[in-house]
Amino acid sequence: MKVAMIEDDIELAEILAEYLKKYGIEVENYEDPFIALSAMHIAKDYDALILDLTLPGMDGLEILKKLREFSDIPVIISSARSDLSDKVIGLELGADDYLPKPYDPKELEARLKAITRRRSKPPKEPEFTIYKNRREIHYKGKPLHLTPAEFEVLSYLIEHPNQPIDREELLYTCENLSENASEKTIDVIISRIRQKLKEDPKKPHYIQSVRGVGYKFTP
Amino acid sequence: MKVAMIEDDIELAEILAEYLKKYGIEVENYEDPFIALSAMHIAKDYDALILDLTLPGMDGLEILKKLREFSDIPVIISSARSDLSDKVIGLELGADDYLPKPYDPKELEARLKAITRRRSKPPKEPEFTIYKNRREIHYKGKPLHLTPAEFEVLSYLIEHPNQPIDREELLYTCENLSENASEKTIDVIISRIRQKLKEDPKKPHYIQSVRGVGYKFTP
């Protein structure tokens, strides 16, 4: 297991790293939260992040907020402030646990294990909901801001899951696409939907391209 | 302040009730969670709910889940299990705070106050009130000076919130609009309503245009 840590107290960081290493947990500490953030952007193989709230110069909660814009990695907040509101806000922003300082490294280890165990479960709710009458599609509870053509294309794909739909079919089905438009049009629209879903085009999760045919939606 | 409590330890419940009473907090305990649930259905004047997780026969988290189907009353979970996952799940399901047992009644009081204070932030008053008989619509307490057609259009939109209404529908519904008038008429009327609401047409708050369809009212 590989874990990132944002902690400005280098001494503490080293003690923890030492300790967790014995239990097969590899810790990489970042003193500078911004460097940490960009590292999280690139290296996507951390299993969790331990975040110190009482950072100098920047609010740890801000870091968390920024992080959540692109990642849903498990986060354990650790803090000397045992302030209630921080705790609640932290959890609201998407932290997974809260650990008041000072704490026993053993405690941290237990929580790390607990969290990654929980993560491995598939706690799945319907991620996409189509509101036909509202012309809206909600993704993870939030509405996507789709243009009419995007809405129609995505709806059609979602309604035919796991089935590759060819471009021609989409051109004919979608009212907002002209039937004699080039099939490249579809590619562009798919690209934009993926952007709005924040999909990684190299390894898209929901909209797969089916070479020679078109696209398919995999829930 | 009036608070509901679901707690099977009657003695503890009574101690708490006694204590909180001194601070002007009236507590009503329900031993049976199901009776509590139906009470919450009927009496909607509780300011918060204190929920014991370690209930016999039923999981407190289930109660919370059921409760959340019809109410968003603030909930404080209290539990002897200081189990991590319960805490996280509880907060995910929409609890507002978590209080491990045993605790000082004072602590409970503080959290109750904190939560109801936080909750009281969005004091949602209906910003629009339609007086059908007077043919008036009040916005933030003040009457808008609307023409008959404007009144009908805005009323219809308000009465179908979050639903895009197409121009044709508005033409047919509104008595003061001729059915064979051009659909552009609607645009003009919307424009004037927005002006009277002092909406920023670039980013309207209440009347959104839904491209290709019409307009929708978002409260």
Add this chain to the structure above:
DNA sequence: AAAATTAATCAAAAATTAATGAAAGGTTAA
């Protein structure tokens, strides 16, 4: 490994749709 095919994406043109001012045509009430 090179060639050929297909896909992703950017930027920009073309097309569509919306916002709004101005004014014509109606309606209503004094």
Add this chain to the structure above:
DNA sequence: TTAACCTTTCATTAATTTTTGATTAATTTT
């Protein structure tokens, strides 16, 4: 009837969306 007000159309501008074309990247076939 006139005046005041309202609805409707028209014209123009602005904004957004669809479509295309070009470029680069990825994948498959040769």
